[in-house]
Amino acid sequence: MTKKVAVLALLSACATPLFADDSLTVVSFGGDNRQAQEKAFYQPFSASQGTTIRAADYNGEMAKIKVMADTGQTTWDVVEVETPELLRGCSEGLFEPLDWSRIGQQADFLPAAVSECGVGIFIWSTVLTYDATRLGGAPQSWADFWDLEKFPGKRGLRRGAKFTLEIALLADGVPQQDLYTTLATQEGITRAFRKLDQIKSSIQWWEAGAQPLQWLAAGDVVMTSAYNGRVTTAQKEGQPFSIQWNGSLYDLDHWAIVKGSPNKAQAERFIAFASEPEQQRDFATAIPYGPSNIHTLALLDAAIRQNLPTAPDNLANARAMDTEFWIDHGEELEERFNAWASK
Incomplete structure (x- = not known):
């Protein structure tokens, strides 16, 4: 190997991303919700991890997820799901069981936000x-x-x-x-x-x-x-x-990882990042949904807290x-x- 080729090989190796795949497909319900997620979750995660977030929308249809899980042709990594679909999909093997040691302390979340295959994002x-x-x-x-x-x-x-x-x-x-x-x-x-x-x-x-x-x-x-x-x-x-x-x-929306995702470890890193109080604060500031991390409310202005579904007058x-x-x-x-x- 010539010196020039050796140097190029070394530079190439150093430029290799930390993860096998330096992109992650995250699927949400779109609209203002997605815009808030991009601001609070996607962009800062990409900046801190060097990971490209491929954002996509869907209407919650489980049929697409079932086809991926059944055929092994999984093109989605992280999906936003409502509670019944999360629990049903978990029991049917459509979602990956999570390693909570990679996510965070379960005691830091509302009880309804903690499950085998999902992590609550927000209350709506x-x-x-x-x-x-x-x-x-x-x-x-x-x-x-x-x-x-x-x-x-x-x-x-x-x-x-x-x-x-x-x-x-x-x-x-x-x-x-x-x-x-x-x-x-x-x-x-x-x-x-x-x-x-x-x-x-x-x-x-x-x-x-x-x-x-x-x-x-x-x-x-x-x-x-x-x-x-x-x-x-x-x-x-x-x-x-x-x-x-x-x-x-x-109800709550949750993060889940589609069965067969080739990027499960990276997906769990994303979920852990998005579940931190500071990121949930930024999300609730962008769109008034109630945070699932119990340490987030203290970081929010009173004017924002009163518009959340969890405000006492709104829950009455x-x-x-x-x-x-x-x-x-x-x-x-x-x-x-x-x-x-x-x-």
């Missing part, structure tokens, strides 16, 4: 959102959402059984504490769909979190269900939107989604919902 709420300039008053509950005479106009709801069936039962007068015991019966399911029938012709079904606020801004709908963080972002941009926290439903009439219920009944109810919606 589905809230009733409306354009005060287009209504003759302020809706006080989901029952008002159904009042087409008092509040005429189109409504937006998430296309799917989860949250939609709960909202229908709340609108029909079911107390929050009885929500899932009612929905666990055939009579309760029938009651929820019967309630949805009442306004079916006035519903626009959204699938991506950005859609309901786009429709609200365009006047296509006068009120809608929406994710609280996206509403607050729209308010900061000057939109005259209001939130009704009464009857809100909250809120209901946590029943994860176990949706694990047990999710598939059958989603099938029934899709059949109903397509009629």
Whole structure:
């Protein structure tokens, strides 16, 4: 080997990245949420680790993840998932079990944020959102959402059984504490769909979190269900939107690693980084979702804390989604919902 070739080989070796693959594919629900993640997680992780984050969006469809896990052709590394999908996917072998010694101390997280295959990112709420300039008053509950005479106009709801069936039962007068015991019966399911029938012709079904606020801004709908963080972002941009926290439903989103990811160790490093209080502070500052690391709240300004789903006033009439219920009944109810919606 000539001296010149030897030097080039040495330089090449020194330039080799710390990890076998110096890129990581992270898949989220997109929109304002992704923008906040890029600012708080992706960009600083890339800067500190020399890792390129390939960001992608999806709508939570587990079918894509299942195909990857089943075929071994895994092209996604880290994915953002809701709680029922996380636990169901973990039991079905769609996600990698995590090495918590690489993530952090479990005691530093909310209990609901700790699981075998996932780490909670944030707490979010589905809230009733409306354009005060287009209504003759302020809706006080989901029952008002159904009042087409008092509040005429189109409504937006998430296309799917989860949250939609709960909202229908709340609108029909079911107390929050009885929500899932009612929905666990055939009579309760029938009651929820019967309630949805009442306004079916006035519903626009959204699938991506950005859609309901786009429709609200365009006047296509006068009120809608929406994710609280996206509403607050729209308010900061000057939109005259209001939130009704009464009857809100909250849950966590989690990081998970798709089974067969060739970059599992690096993915765990990313999750550990994104779970640090300082990074979660930056995320909650960019979009008001509640942090999962218990040491983060002390780092946030009071003005930000009051807009989080975890603020006492916002939690007063809120209901946590029943994860176990949706694990047990999710598939059958989603099938029934899709059949109903397509009629």
